[in-house]
Every structure is written in structure tokens, then in C-alpha cells.
Amino acid sequence: MDEIATKCADLRLTEKEGSEVDLLAPVMETTRVLVGKFYTKRRVSLDLVARVLKSLWRTEKNFKVCDMGENKILFQFEDEEDLDRVLLLNPWSFDKYLVILHKLDVGEVVNKVQFREASFWVQIHGLPTMSQTKDVGVCVGSILGKVEKVDMDKKGFSLGGYLRIRVKMDITQPLSRGRIVRIGDALPRWVEFKYERLPIFRYCCGKVDHNERDCVQWIWSKATIKAEDKQFGAWLRASPDHL
Known part of the structure; x- marks a missing residue:
């Protein structure tokens, strides 16, 4: 609530804007999603990342990739064991630059992840x-x-x-x-x-x-x-x- 109050401090909300909207809670207890931060100034190519990491990770099942901007990429795994194995074998690098991987929890927002x-x-x-x-x-x-x-x-x-x-x-x-x-x-x-x-x-x-x-x-x-x-x-x- 403190975060909401801070963001809205300088705003005058209309009656509709100030009313709460109840959303359904996620039904899943865990996610099979990793978010990766690529520590290079060059813009990474999504296709190249997917091709290179598929050959490096050698997962049993497939995973999907999604560009989140600012050299952050989401990896959605079909298999939990593949995700755990990738995390276990950290650290990874791409084009010799560090890649930090973070397992996304339910309710977590990508742009709040610190990658520290x-x-x-x-x-x-x-x-x-x-x-x-x-x-x-x-x-x-x-x-x-x-x-x-x-x-x-x-x-x-x-x-x-x-x-x-x-x-x-x-x-x-x-x-x-x-x-x-x-x-x-x-x-x-x-x-x-x-x-x-x-x-x-x-x-x-x-x-x-x-x-x-x-x-x-x-x-x-x-x-x-x-x-x-x-x-x-x-x-x-x-x-x-x-x-």
C-alpha cells in the first residue's frame, strides 16, 4: 500500500480509478520461467540467444524465449528439471559476457528483479x-x-x-x-x-x-x-x- 500511495501522491484519481479491482490469484504454485539479464551493451538477438543457449543447455524438452527489452529475456521451460539443471550449472555467459538468471516467482514482476x-x-x-x-x-x-x-x-x-x-x-x-x-x-x-x-x-x-x-x-x-x-x-x- 505504501508503494501505491507514493505513486498516487501527485495524482487526483477519479472515482473509477480509485476503485479496486479484484483479480483471480494465480492457480500455479511455482513457475517454470527464468528471466535472464545479459551484461553487454550490445543489443542481443533473440534468435541468436535461443539458438546458442539451446545448444549449450541441452535441455530434454523445449523452452520458449521472449524479449523483455534492456537485454532481458524470459525463458519458459516445459520441464522443471531442465530449469533446475540450468540454474545448477551457473554461471553462464553469452559472447563471453555474464548472463544472470533468476527464477521468477508467482506474483513477481520482471522490472523489479535486481540482477545483482x-x-x-x-x-x-x-x-x-x-x-x-x-x-x-x-x-x-x-x-x-x-x-x-x-x-x-x-x-x-x-x-x-x-x-x-x-x-x-x-x-x-x-x-x-x-x-x-x-x-x-x-x-x-x-x-x-x-x-x-x-x-x-x-x-x-x-x-x-x-x-x-x-x-x-x-x-x-x-x-x-x-x-x-x-x-x-x-x-x-x-x-x-x-x-
């Missing part, structure tokens, strides 16, 4: 092998965002060269390159973060929601930023072990 968060698999390098546990993954990952999963064996360890976690992060913030951690009474140590399937991002500011020519730092520098000033280098990308 995306899930990434993050590799934590530099931890002692026996410290590569679920608790450590959750503790370190909570600095980055909401930890959705820690990849490990049945015994609760990850005995490889790094600890792998899935985190939902705020993409309006720079990617974190690592953290200084202290394990027990040992001396502090630096652990590095590497991101799997990382799309195009800015080496100057470390953000994935725009490219170089749209970066404020790039514009202010008049395209003269030197290589040594690009603090977020290509080493943020993970090795292709899980790609």
Missing part, C-alpha cells in the same frame, strides 16, 4: 591440505557471499590442490583476489581465490557487470591505464580442471 547476484565456483588456493574442510570453506566463503556448497569427499575433506566452494556473490562489487587467514597458532598466510568460468571482467576495477570501455576508471584515464595499474589480472581465472 550470481553464483560462482571459487577455488581457494594456499590452504594447508588438512585444513581443506567444509567448515573452513564456509568460513572463508562467507566473506565473499552466501556459500551454497563446499566440494569435498564423503569424509569431509578436499585432498586436492585447493578447496572448491560455490558462492552467490554481489556482482556490483569487485572480485576478491584472496584473504589473509590465520589457522590456529600458525602465522598468517595469504590464500588466493580463482574463479571458474569467469566471463569478461575489468582488470582495473575487478567487476564483471561491465566491460573495459564502460568502466569509469577507464573513461577517467582517457584509455591510458597502464598494465601495472590493472590490479585484477587474468590470474583470477581458474585452471580448467573443472571446466
Whole structure:
């Protein structure tokens, strides 16, 4: 009601306009609709998106696409499992630019979706092998965002060269390159973060929601930023072990 009052504050409604209209509530409990935001300044082609993503997603059944403007596209799935699989395999990219997918809830409006968060698999390098546990993954990952999963064996360890976690992060913030951690009474140590399937991002500011020519730092520098000033280098990308 507060939102309605704000919108109508400067309006003088007629008697007809001010009367409420009762609408039938949606009969469905869930939707099979994803809305995607394509983080590129180029206008995406609906036909090209449908063709490319059908080959990438490899869904069992079909899905329809609808252009919502501002590089937002609706995907209506015939099968719930196809939708869940697409979300599980996030993040996706199109023409190397990030695509954020959001499952539309009943009653939700597309233009109210913020598209601020995306899930990434993050590799934590530099931890002692026996410290590569679920608790450590959750503790370190909570600095980055909401930890959705820690990849490990049945015994609760990850005995490889790094600890792998899935985190939902705020993409309006720079990617974190690592953290200084202290394990027990040992001396502090630096652990590095590497991101799997990382799309195009800015080496100057470390953000994935725009490219170089749209970066404020790039514009202010008049395209003269030197290589040594690009603090977020290509080493943020993970090795292709899980790609």
C-alpha cells in the first residue's frame, strides 16, 4: 500500500480509478520461467540467444524465449528439471559476457528483479591440505557471499590442490583476489581465490557487470591505464580442471 500511495501522491484519481479491482490469484504454485539479464551493451538477438543457449543447455524438452527489452529475456521451460539443471550449472555467459538468471516467482514482476547476484565456483588456493574442510570453506566463503556448497569427499575433506566452494556473490562489487587467514597458532598466510568460468571482467576495477570501455576508471584515464595499474589480472581465472 505504501508503494501505491507514493505513486498516487501527485495524482487526483477519479472515482473509477480509485476503485479496486479484484483479480483471480494465480492457480500455479511455482513457475517454470527464468528471466535472464545479459551484461553487454550490445543489443542481443533473440534468435541468436535461443539458438546458442539451446545448444549449450541441452535441455530434454523445449523452452520458449521472449524479449523483455534492456537485454532481458524470459525463458519458459516445459520441464522443471531442465530449469533446475540450468540454474545448477551457473554461471553462464553469452559472447563471453555474464548472463544472470533468476527464477521468477508467482506474483513477481520482471522490472523489479535486481540482477545483482550470481553464483560462482571459487577455488581457494594456499590452504594447508588438512585444513581443506567444509567448515573452513564456509568460513572463508562467507566473506565473499552466501556459500551454497563446499566440494569435498564423503569424509569431509578436499585432498586436492585447493578447496572448491560455490558462492552467490554481489556482482556490483569487485572480485576478491584472496584473504589473509590465520589457522590456529600458525602465522598468517595469504590464500588466493580463482574463479571458474569467469566471463569478461575489468582488470582495473575487478567487476564483471561491465566491460573495459564502460568502466569509469577507464573513461577517467582517457584509455591510458597502464598494465601495472590493472590490479585484477587474468590470474583470477581458474585452471580448467573443472571446466
